Amino acid sequence: MDIIKGYAYILEDDISTDDIVPSHTLTMRDSNDMVKHTLEFIDPYFSKNVDKGNIIIAGENFGTGSSREEAVHVFKLLGIKAVVARSFARIYFRNLMNNGIPAISLKWDLNQFVKEDVIEISLLKGIIINKTKNITLNFEKIPKFLMNILESDGVINQLKKIL
Amino acid sequence: MSYTLAEKILKTHSNVDEISPGQFVEAVIDLIMVHEQLGGRIHLEYKKLGLDTVWDPNKIFFILDHWVPAPTISAAQMHQDCRKFAEEYGFIHNMGMDKGICHQVLPEMGFARPGMLIVGSDSHTTTYGTFNCLSTGIGATDVSVVFATGKLWFKVPESIKINLHGHFEKGTMAKDFILSLIGDISTKGAIYKSLEFHGDGVKNLTIDSRMTITNMVVEAGAKFGIFLPDDRLKEWLAKRTSKQYRNVVPDETAEYQRELIYDLSEITPTVAKPSNPGNIAKVEEVEGTEINQAFLGGCTNGRMEDLRIAAKILEGKKIHPKVRMIVTPASKEIYLQALKEGLLEIFLRANAIVTNSTCGACIGGHLGVLGPNEVCISSTNRNFKGRMGDPTSEVYLASPATVTASAIKGSIRDPRGLI
Numbered sequence: 011m012d013i014i015k016g017y018a019y020i021l022e023d024d025i026s027t028d029d030i031v032p033s034h035t036l037t038m039r040d041s042n043d044m045v046k047h048t049l050e051f052i053d054p055y056f057s058k059n060v061d062k063g064n065i066i067i068a069g070e071n072f073g074t075g076s077s078r079e080e081a082v083h084v085f086k087l088l089g090i091k092a093v094v095a096r097s098f099a100r101i102y103f104r105n106l107m108n109n110g111i112p113a114i115s116l117k118w119d120l121n122q123f124v125k126e127d128v129i130e131i132s133l134l135k136g137i138i139i140n141k142t143k144n145i146t147l148n149f150e151k152i153p154k155f156l157m158n159i160l161e162s163d164g165v166i167n168q169l170k171k172i173l
Numbered sequence: 174m175s176y177t178l179a180e181k182i183l184k185t186h187s188n189v190d191e192i193s194p195g196q197f198v199e200a201v202i203d204l205i206m207v208h209e210q211l212g213g214r215i216h217l218e219y220k221k222l223g224l225d226t227v228w229d230p231n232k233i234f235f236i237l238d239h240w241v242p243a244p245t246i247s248a249a250q251m252h253q254d255c256r257k258f259a260e261e262y263g264f265i266h267n268m269g270m271d272k273g274i275c276h277q278v279l280p281e282m283g284f285a286r287p288g289m290l291i292v293g294s295d296s297h298t299t300t301y302g303t304f305n306c307l308s309t310g311i312g313a314t315d316v317s318v319v320f321a322t323g324k325l326w327f328k329v330p331e332s333i334k335i336n337l338h339g340h341f342e343k344g345t346m347a348k349d350f351i352l353s354l355i356g357d358i359s360t361k362g363a364i365y366k367s368l369e370f371h372g373d374g375v376k377n378l379t380i381d382s383r384m385t386i387t388n389m390v391v392e393a394g395a396k397f398g399i400f401l402p403d404d405r406l407k408e409w410l411a412k413r414t415s416k417q418y419r420n421v422v423p424d425e426t427a428e429y430q431r432e433l434i435y436d437l438s439e440i441t442p443t444v445a446k447p448s449n450p451g452n453i454a455k456v457e458e459v460e461g462t463e464i465n466q467a468f469l470g471g472c473t474n475g476r477m478e479d480l481r482i483a484a485k486i487l488e489g490k491k492i493h494p495k496v497r498m499i500v501t502p503a504s505k506e507i508y509l510q511a512l513k514e515g516l517l518e519i520f521l522r523a524n525a526i527v528t529n530s531t532c533g534a535c536i537g538g539h540l541g542v543l544g545p546n547e548v549c550i551s552s553t554n555r556n557f558k559g560r561m562g563d564p565t566s567e568v569y570l571a572s573p574a575t576v577t578a579s580a581i582k583g584s585i586r587d588p589r590g591l592i
Contacts, residue, residue, distance in 0.1 A: 024360060024449055028557040032564070033537040037240060037247040039213060039254070051564045071361045071394060075557060076296045078210060079312035100365055100396055101296055101310050108314035153197065155326070165314055166221050169321060173222060 011160045012134045014112065016091045018127040019063025021052070027075035027102065031084055041083040048084045060088045065131070067123045068095040073102020082109050092131055094118070094138060094149075107156050110163035114138070116149045133157065175424030177332040178399050179367035182307040182421060186290045187327075194331040194430075202319050203306075204284060206234040206293030208275050211313040213254030215294065216261075218317040228323035230263045234279055234293075237270035239532040244539035262320075273504025273530035276300040276388065276472040281506055283414025287402050288421045292319060297472055297554065302387040302399035303380060305406060305421055307367075309396050330396050331430035332367040333358075337374030339438040344589035346482070347382035348474055348552065348572035350435065351389040352443040356453025357433070364394035366430065369423065371401060374437050380409045381478035388473045389554050392450040442575050442587050444550075447567035448558040456575055456587045466549040467492070467580035468561075469573050470501030470528075471535045474552035477507055479573035484516040486577040486591050487523040493583030498525035499541040505530055525580070537561045543568075550579045 029052055035044045049056040056063070066072075066085075072095035073081065082105040085093070092112040106113040112133055123129075128141040136151040152160070162168035176184065180192050187198035207215060212235070219227075227233065235255070243249035252270065259267040272278045276297055279285055287305035292298060294316050301308035311325070319325055335354070341347075355362075368390050370383075378386075383400050390398030400406070402420035410418070442456035469475070469483050480502065492498045500520045502508040508530055511517050520527050528534075534541030535553040543549055543562030549569070551561065556568035571579070574588035581591075 024451070026555075026557045028555070028560050032559050033561075034559070036210065036536070036538070037245055037251060039247060039250060051558055071364065074360060074394070075555065076210075077294050077298075077310045077312050079214065079314060082312070097361060097364055099394060101312055104315055105312040108312065108318075155197065165318060166218055169318060170222060173224065173321065 012132055014065070014091045014131040014133070016065040016129055017062050018065055018067050018123050018125060018129050020123060020125050021066060021068040023069035024071050024074055025068055027073055027078050027081040030081040031078060036078065036080070041080055041087060044080055045084050045087050048088060057088060062126050064089055064091050065129045066090060066093040067118065068093065070096045072098050074099040077101050079105045082106055082111065085111060107159055108165040110160055112152065112160055114149050116147060118147065122147065175426040177367065177427040177429065178369050178421055178423045179307060179330055179332055179397055181423065182288060182290055183327060183329055185288070192329055194329050196329045198327055198329060199324050200290055200327050201324055202232070202292055203289040204232050204234060204291045205316065205319050206275055206279055206291065206295065206298060207316055208239060208295060209237045209251050209255045210239050211294040211316065212258055213251050214313045215316045216254060216258040218313055219320055222317065222321055224321055227262050227320045231265045233264045234266045234268070234284055235259050235264045236268040236272065236275045236278060238274045239536060240538050241270040241529070241531045271505060273506070274472045274475070274532055277476065277503035277507065280304060281413065281504055283410065283416065286410065286414060286416060286418040288419050292325060296391050297388050299391045299395065299398050300384055300388040300472065302397055303383040305400060305402040307397050307399060310391065328365065330365050330367045332369050333363060334429040334432040335368055335370050336372035336432065336434045337370060337437060338372050338434070339374050339436045340377035341437050341440060344574055344592045345440050345442060346572040346574055347378065347385040349443040350437060350440045351386045352445055352453055352570065353440055355389065355393045355451055356443070358393055360392060360394060360449065360451035362393050363390065366395055367397040367399065368395045369399055375400060376403060376405065377437065379478055380405060381476040384476065385473055392554060442572060442589065444575065444585070445556055445570035447569065448556055450555055450570060456571070456585065459569065459585050460587060462569070462585040463548065464496055464550050464579055464584060465547040466541065466543060467496055467498040467576050468534050468541055468549055468551040468553065469498065469576050470503065471532065471553045472503055473554040474573050475501055475503030475507065477510055479552065480507065480511045480516050482592065483573050483577040484519040486574065486588065487581070488519050490523055490581055492524050492580040496580050496583050498580040499528060499534055500525050501528045501534060501540065502530050534561060550576050550585055552576050
């Protein structure tokens with residue numbers, strides 16, 4: 011896993027797991043049923059238009075709140091390719107990586123990304139390119155052991171190989 | 174080398190000679206707590222690994238608490254999934270649904286002791302830091318990893334030292350302190366960090382109060398919140414466990430990312446306004462805000478200290494006719510004690526509704542869900558949009574004293590003067 015291509019979807023600071031999967035959906039036993047509710051209080055069309063916004067570019071403290079891993083499962087099912095944030099809530103960070111979605115920490119600012127900008131990321135080089143704006147930004151490379159988890163498309167697949 | 178509490182405990186659980194912030198370690202887990210929110214999903218994930226057993230069925234604390242008793246068919250099915258999981262793998266500490274909320278029941282039963290490393294499938298697992306152990310929340314996949322291997326990777330956090338002095342004035346509680354702290358450092362202020370509580374003010378804090386504080390450190394982003402051991406803790410543990418434990422204290426020359434000092438006597442009633450726990454205000458700034466519901470309970474503030482202060486304020490009074498007050502004790506043990514002390518009668522005579530022990534209202538699940546545009550003052554820990562019900566409803570987080578004073582008045586009010 012190295013190059014990731016997609017379109018930017020911009021979110022502000024403090025997006026919580028309650029925002030991503032609202033409480034009223036939590037007793038749905040199948041994450042597939044939750045998908046259409048993803049971020050519904052912020053953008054009711056998010057799940058419909060996800061192909062034009064499959065790389066999340068978010069502010070500080072992304073994924074704050076509960077352990078509910080459904081908040082990552084719905085992203086996985088929707089085909090979100092990576093989440094870039096100024097900072098992550100730690101449980102959400104782990105849940106993303108554990109499910110094979112790269113979590114990239116980057117101090118970006120509002121004039122660098124706009125919704126639907128064409129994005130290309132190289133995980134190995136630690137760069138994110140906004141092709142629409144012709145901007146290249148560097149981020150701290152993901153540690154080797156986490157890259158291994160991403161390469162396996164999640165920690166369960168990785169564990170299966172070892173056990 | 175000198176170490177903070179987080180560094181010390183992570184070091185004793187990892188096979189490393191030295192430890193410092195930023196380092197990744199693989200640590201041995203002493204105990205893992207799982208409830209029904211992720212139980213069924215963990216079962217599905219775990220099955221993918223093709224294992225017939227878990228690493229240690231004696232180190233798993235399994236409980237149903239979020240939707241108990243089941244309010245819907247789908248919740249009942251979640252419980253069925255969980256029971257099947259527990260039976261299939263022979264979890265020894267399978268608590269069922271009658272004991273109460275995980276973060277209260279687990280310490281009550283003596284499962285959280287000094288020096289331990291505990292994880293749980295719930296972000297408020299940080300609560301157990303009151304008991305001088307490291308504890309934090311993880312997701313379903315991480316739980317599967319622990320179930321299979323008994324280990325988990327951790328990034329060693331930097332620590333923030335918080336020195337507490339003095340004691341609370343009447344009408345002010347631990348909730349007011351932790352809300353003030355979150356306001357001061359922000360909801361991002363402790364991301365990936367461990368908050369360590371020091372100072373001569375700690376001895377003035379009951380175990381109940383400390384649990385309110387460690388419960389909500391995660392609202393400042395913290396990975397751990399941990400208290401130093403003292404006589405109060407020793408006394409508490411003596412009643413709960415006969416197991417041996419070793420207290421952990423940080424080295425005097427340990428390095429902290431920052432230090433903060435609080436005089437508890439300067440803390441005043443504080444609220445978090447909608448819709449973020451970091452949206453902090455003094456109670457006087459929001460006084461007069463009309464409310465539809467007052468909620469007292471949950472893992473943040475459903476303990477004896479909380480119920481006693483509420484009963485003291487409510488005794489001989491009625492809640493405002495336009496307000497519904499819901500009281501949810503944090504555990505069956507607390508429910509029984511409150512019954513014995515006559516507190517439940519005071520609540521019922523004041524026209525409050527007393528429920529069984531559950532996370533129900535706090536997560537907008539059941540037993541107190543908010544309708545469109547309703548306003549609730551709540552002793553819980555989160556007030557995100559839609560957290561307790563309809564997305565247009567609003568939640569103010571406050572202390573049990575402020576919640577109760579507001580329930581009587583029908584609008585938010587300062588509890589000082591009523592106690």
